[in-house]
Structure formats: structure tokens, C-alpha cells
Amino acid sequence: xxxxxxSRTLAAELTHAEPGTEVRLQGHVHRRxxxxxxxxxxxxxxxxxxxxxxxxxxxxxxxLPPEETVVDIVGIATxxxxxxxxxxxxxxxxxxxxxxxxxxxxxxxxxxxxxxLPTLLDNAPVTWRHPAQRAKWQIASASLQGFRAxxxxxxxxxxxxxxxxxxxxxxxxxxxxxxxxxxxxxxAQSPQFYKQQxxxxxxxxYEVGPVFRAEPHDTVRHxxxxxxxDVEFGFISDHHDVLRMLRTVLTGMTxxxxxxxxxAVELLQLRLPSIPDEIPVIHFSEALTRVGAPADEPDLAPExxxxxxxxxxxxxxxxxxxxxxxxxxxRPFYTHPQPDDTRWSNSFDLIFRGLELVTGxxxxxxxxxxxxxxxxxxxxxxxxxxxLQTFAHGMPPHGGFAIGLERWVGRLIEAPNIREVTLxxxxxxxxxx
Amino acid sequence: xxxxxxSRTLAAELTHAEPGTEVRLQGHVHRRxxxxxxxxxxxxxxxxxxxxxxxxxxxxxxxLPPEETVVDIVGIATxxxxxxxxxxxxxxxxxxxxxxxxxxxxxxxxxxxxxxLPTLLDNAPVTWRHPAQRAKWQIASASLQGFRAxxxxxxxxxxxxxxxxxxxxxxxxxxxxxxxxxxxxxxAQSPQFYKQQxxxxxxxxYEVGPVFRAEPHDTVRHxxxxxxxDVEFGFISDHHDVLRMLRTVLTGMTxxxxxxxxxAVELLQLRLPSIPDEIPVIHFSEALTRVGAPADEPDLAPExxxxxxxxxxxxxxxxxxxxxxxxxxxRPFYTHPQPDDTRWSNSFDLIFRGLELVTGxxxxxxxxxxxxxxxxxxxxxxxxxxxLQTFAHGMPPHGGFAIGLERWVGRLIEAPNIREVTLxxxxxxxxxx
Numbered sequence: 001x002x003x004x005x006x007s008r009t010l011a012a013e014l015t016h017a018e019p020g021t022e023v024r025l026q027g028h029v030h031r032r033x034x035x036x037x038x039x040x041x042x043x044x045x046x047x048x049x050x051x052x053x054x055x056x057x058x059x060x061x062x063x064l065p066p067e068e069t070v071v072d073i074v075g076i077a078t079x080x081x082x083x084x085x086x087x088x089x090x091x092x093x094x095x096x097x098x099x100x101x102x103x104x105x106x107x108x109x110x111x112x113x114x115x116x117l118p119t120l121l122d123n124a125p126v127t128w129r130h131p132a133q134r135a136k137w138q139i140a141s142a143s144l145q146g147f148r149a150x151x152x153x154x155x156x157x158x159x160x161x162x163x164x165x166x167x168x169x170x171x172x173x174x175x176x177x178x179x180x181x182x183x184x185x186x187x188a189q190s191p192q193f194y195k196q197q198x199x200x201x202x203x204x205x206y207e208v209g210p211v212f213r214a215e216p217h218d219t220v221r222h223x224x225x226x227x228x229x230d231v232e233f234g235f236i237s238d239h240h241d242v243l244r245m246l247r248t249v250l251t252g253m254t255x256x257x258x259x260x261x262x263x264a265v266e267l268l269q270l271r272l273p274s275i276p277d278e279i280p281v282i283h284f285s286e287a288l289t290r291v292g293a294p295a296d297e298p299d300l301a302p303e304x305x306x307x308x309x310x311x312x313x314x315x316x317x318x319x320x321x322x323x324x325x326x327x328x329x330x331r332p333f334y335t336h337p338q339p340d341d342t343r344w345s346n347s348f349d350l351i352f353r354g355l356e357l358v359t360g361x362x363x364x365x366x367x368x369x370x371x372x373x374x375x376x377x378x379x380x381x382x383x384x385x386x387x388l389q390t391f392a393h394g395m396p397p398h399g400g401f402a403i404g405l406e407r408w409v410g411r412l413i414e415a416p417n418i419r420e421v422t423l424x425x426x427x428x429x430x431x432x433x
Numbered sequence: 434x435x436x437x438x439x440s441r442t443l444a445a446e447l448t449h450a451e452p453g454t455e456v457r458l459q460g461h462v463h464r465r466x467x468x469x470x471x472x473x474x475x476x477x478x479x480x481x482x483x484x485x486x487x488x489x490x491x492x493x494x495x496x497l498p499p500e501e502t503v504v505d506i507v508g509i510a511t512x513x514x515x516x517x518x519x520x521x522x523x524x525x526x527x528x529x530x531x532x533x534x535x536x537x538x539x540x541x542x543x544x545x546x547x548x549x550l551p552t553l554l555d556n557a558p559v560t561w562r563h564p565a566q567r568a569k570w571q572i573a574s575a576s577l578q579g580f581r582a583x584x585x586x587x588x589x590x591x592x593x594x595x596x597x598x599x600x601x602x603x604x605x606x607x608x609x610x611x612x613x614x615x616x617x618x619x620x621a622q623s624p625q626f627y628k629q630q631x632x633x634x635x636x637x638x639y640e641v642g643p644v645f646r647a648e649p650h651d652t653v654r655h656x657x658x659x660x661x662x663d664v665e666f667g668f669i670s671d672h673h674d675v676l677r678m679l680r681t682v683l684t685g686m687t688x689x690x691x692x693x694x695x696x697a698v699e700l701l702q703l704r705l706p707s708i709p710d711e712i713p714v715i716h717f718s719e720a721l722t723r724v725g726a727p728a729d730e731p732d733l734a735p736e737x738x739x740x741x742x743x744x745x746x747x748x749x750x751x752x753x754x755x756x757x758x759x760x761x762x763x764r765p766f767y768t769h770p771q772p773d774d775t776r777w778s779n780s781f782d783l784i785f786r787g788l789e790l791v792t793g794x795x796x797x798x799x800x801x802x803x804x805x806x807x808x809x810x811x812x813x814x815x816x817x818x819x820x821l822q823t824f825a826h827g828m829p830p831h832g833g834f835a836i837g838l839e840r841w842v843g844r845l846i847e848a849p850n851i852r853e854v855t856l857x858x859x860x861x862x863x864x865x866x
Contacts, residue, residue, distance in 0.1 A: 008668065026668050026829070027829075028633075028827055029827075045636060046588060046590075046635055046636035046637060047588075068826045068827035069827050070798075070827045070828060070829045097798075097830060098798055098799050098800075098827055098829070099799055099800060099801060101825070101826050101827035102800075102825040102826055104826050123822070125630035125631075125633065125634075125819070125823040126633070126822065126823065126826045128631070128634040129634050134635065137590070137634075138590065140593075141590050141591045141592075144593075145581075145585065145591070148578075148581075152578065155479060155480075157479075157570070157571065157574050158574045158577055158578070159570075159574075159856060160573075160577075160641075160643070160660045160838070160856065161856060161857060162658055162857045162859050163596065163643050163645075163658065164609075164620075164645070164657065164658050164864065165864070166864045166865045176612065176613065177612045178609050178610070178611050178620065179609065179610045179611075180609065180647075180657075180864060181647065181649065181657075181861050183864065185864055187597075187611065187620075194856070194857065197866075198561070198856070200461075200558065200559070200562060201558075201561040201562050201567055201570075202479055202567065203478060203479035204479060208641075209642060209643065210593070210595075210596050210642065210643070212596075212597070214613075214614065216614065224597065224613075224614075225595055225596065225597050227593045235441065235459050365503075365530075365531055366531050366532055367531075367532060367535075368532060386558070386865055386866040387558075387866075389556070389558060389559065389866075390558040390559065391531075392534070393501045393534050393535055393537050393559045394461055394462075394501035394502050394503045394531055394534035395503060395531060396459070396503045397530060397531075405593070423592060423593065423594060423595075423627075423631070424594060424627065426595050426597050428614050431597065431598070431599045431613060431616065432599045432819055433819040433820075433822075
């Protein structure tokens, strides 16, 4: 099936084809429109859509291939102001590269997908073909590129750490047990311990990878498996250095979306986030007052996050707001306390358009502080021996953060449910496709 | 602990410091050398090493900090032809950023690490700090960058697919079972099904992520969890298009190592691979003859791969050799047969310096062919319903490959054991650190 000349032209390149020359398109039949005297095939490939005009006498005995069939088309490029890119293809020779396709579970050619979420998810391998769906993931993919490019430029080293671990990272709850050669292992809830340990090696590290939370609640913002964008780096003064780095990273991600996924931005009518040069910060205790919550409330409720998000947009024109100083008793043992008042912590959550997107902060870095913190929580330092070894052997003051990819994209496109921006979501009810 | 002026100078930047000016270094004490009248502290940071000279009268009551302690040093940059980069720091004010460090399990300052593999692995968070160890991962990290940059430039979309799956991908063997909310799930052995399905969406996709093999054998080339570099793309003629893309990718990875990890290449005295413009190809049946194996042998043994690797280097000056046409009965059901002789397949293994590094090839793309292939193997197409849906709805001819990151780096540096190039290896015996 080696294609003879001409070689393939992508749909987006068709606009540059010389009218009158022979071109070859390859792709899915996105739309078949059969009129009395003339028919149209809209061909979809990775670059976009192209229009092919078929006269009635050019249609063979089998008729025109149905939608989603994969075809090879050789025809003549012709100017037409109404075609995408101003060029369409006429006098086509249509070759099927596969069987005529079965009718898709949803009409992929309609500009808007009206199917409900369960239909979209149950048929994900096919429904992601819809241009509006595909655009969502193109936002995600550009975000990943921007994340890495920003950190590479800042002297970070990419790491890849194990997802099979001997004990729970963050807490005993919400871990998936694995039968590991007859022993019990767990799926990592985060690369937290590893990224910290590797700050001792590379000083600045990041990782993009899956994390696993056996989250029993079925909410619009939780997944059992999601992509975590983890950053950790040494030689900081406190969590404000971490927040500054987070700002640089979010800006780099936003710029990459604008640069590399411009069409997706347009298609989704996406409003790119406004991130000020300095991210506004509010202390947790002040945030409680602002939302009218009792002063001893240990956490912010989703409704509180929404109020604070609105306030940040109104007050600072900012889509992001950092809430610093979360109570130590609600933060993991490795959290660095706020030096002048150790009820509070040198950590923050970043609220993005009313939803918690990032958790970050400064960590403890002295061995003695770890032993003390674990003991105070009634935990045995011996249970963390391997981890603590790193600190006994010298670790710089450090901190970091983790961004949930799906939450980022979800809030960017203001999707009501995080599953809409996840290729193949996993939750308490869903393990397929 | 906000550092006052001067701001930090990285070790590698010290060479540009104006002699006589004040500079600030921050890092681990890599080496402490105490002589009668003068002592030296070698400071290690993410960029390299710097030398600090301490006169006897500059040492406080606590003495000089032991190796691996993290310090902040302010002193005067001074020319010294014998110091790294031609500049050292004198008249230092040394501030400890943590407690004096405990003695490391291995002497990290020695040019060569002489400890055995178990010691290295048991103490990985600390032993990776050794410059020669660190260099190994810098090769890996540069490889990942080169992999992605090459594919981004070729119009590929990065994907992230679930690692929790409802059934085994490749075969029923060697899967890790997971307790998934009371149901049984498995850890994905590869993203094979997902990457194929997403070829229907994005046409060209890649993924970097963990894969899991419950490999019960303790060998120098197997891991229970490793990083798979997966590629899949549509509109190919046959597996030779896949092999050409693989060549482009391997060349991009090699170039990235040369560009971004030059110092690591030098430190490890690494010979970068020689990859010809066209990768030499030998048919499986011919390979059997060449290694003197029986004609009905279904696979190549490690010894055969070594012989073939040597032959390719001798014959073609190539570090890589593709063996195409592996017997269909030993390949997974989605493998495309060799059109002129269906005992053989349109698939290949790539041997890199005598070790299988990559498996790739053309896949079936017609729904009918899948039903037939599964039925012929005594499997029920119904069991693959979700996967097969993609093909019923139209899929282009396609293929792809998967590179094991650790095998790539292992053969690059000619490590006798793959665990040496894995940050935190997992195998039948090892689940920590």
C-alpha cells in the first residue's frame, strides 16, 4: 500500500496547494453530505478538516464511504472561497483504507456534542475524535510541554520514580493495595518522598506521572488516578520562593497553550487565565474571616474556595489566589511550620477559578525536626527510616508543589466535571474503557 | 534565612566571577580536607564542584562541617589555576543550613564508587548523590527530552493513559492484581491498546510512563516496573515506516544527550551510539541461520542477540540492528502478518549493542482482521469489545514501538545490571527504598 506520487498533503497544508495540481489527502471521513447533483466529503486528519467535492458521475457502485471510514483521496486542488483554507479537492479518486466504518455512537460531525457524559465516557475511544473533545486534550498536552520547558530552562532535572511502594505516602487512607509477588505493596499517592530525596541529588527536580487515590467519593472533582505535575527544589528561604516558582510554571503553561494550541483555544472559546506578576496571598486565618467561617475551622470547603476565587478576581483581577498558613494539624508531618506561630504552616493551596488546584509549601529539612514531628504525631520515626536517612545525610531547605493536570484543564475550560478532560477516567464506578 | 547580598553563585558559574569580589556558594560539602595550615572544602551543587580554602585561624570552635552537610558560604573569589574553573573561594564565612551530616554509607567524594550493587541500591537516596551516579540519570533525563522534542517536531501528541486497567493487555501472565474498590483490577503492562485507540483521535501519539510486569525471574535485564517510551502513528505503509521513525527518535535522543548532558558523557566516558541513516535489517529466519539456531526456533536467546549485535557492528558499523519478521505465533494478536508469508509478521525487535531494546511493528487495523485473529487463537472477540469498537469505527493502517528507558541507558553506559541506571528499582525481591 505504498502511496504513489503525489505524497500526502495534510488538511491544514491544503491552503498552500497550487490550484490545478494533484494532491493526496488521507484521513477519516468526518462528514458525508449527499446532494442531488454533487456530494461533499469532509476529511479529518491530525491537522484539521478538508473539503472534497464528488460529482454524481464520480461515485462508484458502492457509493460514498460512510462517516469515520478511513480513506485515501487523490484529486485536484481547486480554489473555493467557501472551503476551509480557501482550497477544496475535486475529481477525487477515493480509496478505502479499511472497511466502511460502523455508525459512531455519537454524530462526530456536528459542531457541538450533545451526548451526555456517560455516553461520552463509555465510548471514549471514538468520542475523543470529535474536534471539540480533541481540543480539550490538546490543551492538556500543550500544558505538559509548557510545564517541562519552563522547568528545564530553570535548571530542573526530570525524574521518574516508582509507583509501586512499600507503604502509604501521605496517610494510611485511600491507598490501593497491590499483590506484589505475594507481599502487599501500594500504589503511590504521590512522589512526595522521592522528589524530596532527589532534591539531595539534583537540587531541582520535577516529575509528570500518574498518582493513585482510592477516593471512595463520587464527586465532579476527584479521580482515582490522575496526572500529577510535581516540582521540588532546594535552597529556598520559605514557601514564598515556592509560590514564585509556581507562578513561573503556570505562566509557562499558559504561554505554551497560547503558542501551541491556538486553534483549540479558539474552538473552545477559552479564556486564558490572568496570572499577575505576583500571585495574591491571603493567610488561612484571614480567609476564614473573609468567608465567614468559624476561626477554628481546619480546612476550606468547596464553597469557601469559590467565594475566595471570586474575591481574588474582583479585588486583584487574578484567576489565582494563594491561601497560606494552613493549620499544621491538617498538613502532613513533613510540612514546615510558620516560624513565628507554629499553629500555622509555611504551606499554601492555590485556588484557581474557585477550585483548589495546587498544594505546595516548604518542607522540614533537618533530621531532628522530622523525628520530633513524627513523634509528636504519635508515629514511629523507625517506620520512615529509609526516608529519614536522606535528612540525616544533609538536605537543603526545600519545598515544592503538585499540580493536578486534569483540574488545571478542567478549570481552564470551565468543565463542570473533571471526567470531561480526562482521556479515560477512573473512579469508584469506572475502570473501563 | 533570606540570604543577604551577594546572591548565590552556582559552582559552574564561579569561573566567571571577578577575582576579588564577594560570592555566595550554597551546596553540600562534597569533600573536607584538613591539612596542617590550610583546609579545603569542596562544595557540590546542582551544577558541579567548587573549591573553598579555609585557613586554620578561620575555623571556628565546631571545626569544619563534615561531608554532606549543607552549607552557605560567603567568601572572596580568587584566581587559582589548580581550582575547578580556575577560581576558588577564600576567607569564607561558613553557615550550616542543617545539622552536621551523618557519615554517608559510601564515600561520595571518591572519584569511583567501589561499593557493591546491594549497597548502592539499599542506600539509593544518598548514593545517587555521587557525581558518577548522578551522571547516569542525567543521560536518562536528556534522553527523555530528546524523545519528546523529536516527536513534538514530527506532529505527535503526548498522551497520558490509565495504569489501572480491567484486564491484562498483552497476556494473562505477569500482571499485578490490584484491589480496586473491592473489584479486581490490574496494573497496565503497556499502553498498547490506548495508544492504538488514540491514533484514531490524534493520528500520531506518544507516551512516557511506568509499565508493570510481574516478572518472577531475577535477571540483570528485567524490572517489575520500568519507564516505557511508547510511540504509535497512523497512515503507514508497513513496519519499515515504523523503523524509520524509530531511527529518527533514537538519533534525536542521542543528539539530546550530546547537547544537554555533555559533562555526564565525558565523566562516564560514554561512547555515543552509531546509528546509520538506515538501520540495517535482517529477517528473523535469516537471523536464526546466522546464529546457528534451528529453523523452527520461535525466539532469539540473549546469546543470539549478542552474536547479532556483534555482527551488525562488524558488518555495518552499526550499534543497532532490526530483526524483522518474528513468527506470528510468538507475537500478540494485534500484530500484522507479513503479507507474502503469514507465518511471519510485519514486526521487529531492535537489538542495541547485543540486547533487545525495542519491540515494534505494524498492527492490524481492520475490524474483521481482529475478529479473525482472536478467533484463530481461541480467544473471544467479545472479551475485547471496547478495544475492537475503535476498529469498527475506522482506523488507519498504523504501527508503533516501545523503548525501555532503563535498557537504553543501561546499554549506553554498558552497565552490567539494569538496576544501576534505575533510580529506585523494583524487582521480585526489592520494593524499597
